[in-house]
Amino acid sequence: MRMIFVNLPVGDVVRATAFYEALGFERNADFSNDSASAMRWSDAISVMLLDHQFYATFTDKPIADTHKVSAALLCLTFDSRDEVDAIHAAARGAGGRETRAIHDQQFMYGGAFEDPDGHTWETVFMDMGATPPA
Structure with missing residues (x-):
């Protein structure tokens, strides 16, 4: 099965997690910690909510102010x-x-x-x- 993980930088992991849970996403505790929450939408789609410091370890580009x-x-x-x-x-x-x-x-x-x-x-x-x- 092919999957997609959408990685999003967030200012507050706890607040972002609560928002996505309110939308029906499920938090996967196995892949979550203080710096990141893995939020499952379906078997094939997950959204990774990464605090800015952790997100920055994956890119040299500045983080966009969306x-x-x-x-x-x-x-x-x-x-x-x-x-x-x-x-x-x-x-x-x-x-x-x-x-x-x-x-x-x-x-x-x-x-x-x-x-x-x-x-x-x-x-x-x-x-x-x-x-x-x-």
Whole structure:
């Protein structure tokens, strides 16, 4: 099985962990410590929340202030419109900020929010039965 680990620099690992847990991510204690939290989204996708000092050991580049610049747009897919609505509500309730309101385009339904560190997460439900012809 192929997997992806998205590594994100965070200012406060405890705060970031709480935010992602509120969204439904599960913390993997085997790969977490005071400097990092391994947050599992699915069998194939995990997000590593790394404090700035630890993150800096993996790169010589400066860490982006994602409140001011866009470094990446990450996208999560969902099985229903209700799931999109639920994660947006959870993100807002846990200290995130909706950066693009949910928009219904019939076959696509989604928006975007950012976590407390400014990392942008897009959300989408795609109704393949409602896809317009090419």
